Amino acid sequence: MKKSFAPTAPRNEGTIQLKDGRTLGYAEFGASDGMPVFYCHGFPSSRLEAGIGSAAALAHGLRLIAPDRPGFGLSDAAPQRTLLDWPQDLRQLADHLRIGRFAVLGVSGGGPYALACLTALSERISAAGLVAPLGPLDEEMGQRAMQPFFRLTFFLATRFPILTTFLYGQLLVPLLRRCPTLLLPLLRTSHPDMPVVRRPAIRAAMIASIREAFRRGGRGAAQELIxxxxxxxxxxxxxxxxxxxxxAGQDVTVPPVIGKALCERISGCQPHYCPDEGHFSLAYAHAGEFFRVLHQAIIRASSLSDYP
Known part of the structure; x- marks a missing residue:
């Protein structure tokens, strides 16, 4: 039987200055002395999203560290960044926190960033998990299965990047900053997601994370879409x-065909298919499973003397 965990607030938040002068913000959840797991948040979201998994991480003795990506939350924008710049930001944060080896967990839009870390920081990563991760958008079948709002969003980002930047920076984000609840009906688009998004604690956590995502405006979100x-x-x-x-089998935000295609391309992929879940019910209902499996993978990969 799956055990549900309530969201919690960060037990610690901070910022560091990166070598190029930018500020990187982060929050910590879970066990203060646990095995470290870097959490790559979804889109559009922020470090606060990790609070949904905090209690589950604590139950499995994991230290959950969630940085804001550039342009979100407390982190400065990086106008010319690429996906492969993210592992270097994460390396500097790990060094600042005096963490040697660590696991990574990428959720939804954080999936590509976790995958970038697997290519650029492989010597420091002990275990990796992906939850409903976005894959390369070259799979037409996957895009066709997306719900219309996200399909249109990626179409605009692909064909009209300047328009995307304008729409997010000047129109959509100012509206969502004032009323982030407007985004929620677009998120609960599959039957399993509806009761999850309607739960007061989950709803409040999602609203807080979305509002924080747009603290610095919408250019970071537009850049990420592109x-x-x-x-x-x-x-x-x-x-x-x-x-x-x-x-998840009922996911229309990141349809299951995308997860299947990712697993076919990654030689060491171990798939966990949840046919009755949606995008958000997967992340909420199976949080305990994610962190249990990561904990076991960390133990298998490394000696306990490697931590913290």
């Missing part, structure tokens, strides 16, 4: 580390 649609700069077939990947 990055998703371009070449990622690395090959999934070059990933040699074991990867646990969960995908």
């Amino acid at each position: 990055l998703y649609t371009r070449s990622w700069g690395f090959s999934l077939r070059d990933i040699g580390l074991p990867v646990h990947l969960w995908y």
Whole structure:
């Protein structure tokens, strides 16, 4: 039987200055002395999203560290960034926190960033998990299965990047900053997601994370959308580390065909198919499973003396 965990607030938040002068914000959840797991948040979201998995991480003795990506939350924008710049930001945060090896968990739009870390930081990663991860947008079948709002969003980002930047920066984000609840009806688009998004604690956590995502405006979100649609700069077939990947049969945000295609390209992928879940019910109902599996994978990969 799946055990549900209530969202919690961060037990610690902070910022660091990166070598190029930018500020990177982060929050910590779970066990303060646990095995470290870097959490790559979804889109559009922020470090606060990890609070949904905080209690589950604590139950399994994991230290959950969630940085804001550039342009979101407390983190400065990086106008010319690529997906492969993210692992270097994460490396500097790990060094600042005096963490040697660590696991990564990428959720939804954070999936490509976790995958970038697997290619660029493989020597420091002990285990990896992906939850309903976005894949390369070259699979037409996957895009066709998306709900219309996201399908249109990626179409605009692909064909009209300047328009996308204007729409997010000048129109959509100012509206969502004032009323982030407007986004929620677009998120609960599959039957399993509806009761999850309607739960007061989950709803409040999602609203807080969305509002924080747009703290600095919408240019970071627009930039991220465009990055998703371009070449990622690395090959999934070059990933040699074991990867646990969960995908949901009722997901219309990141349809299951995308998860299946990712697993076919990653040689060490271990799929976990949840046929009765949607995009958000998967992340909520199976949080305990994600962190249990990651904990076991960390133990198998490394000696406890490697931590923290």
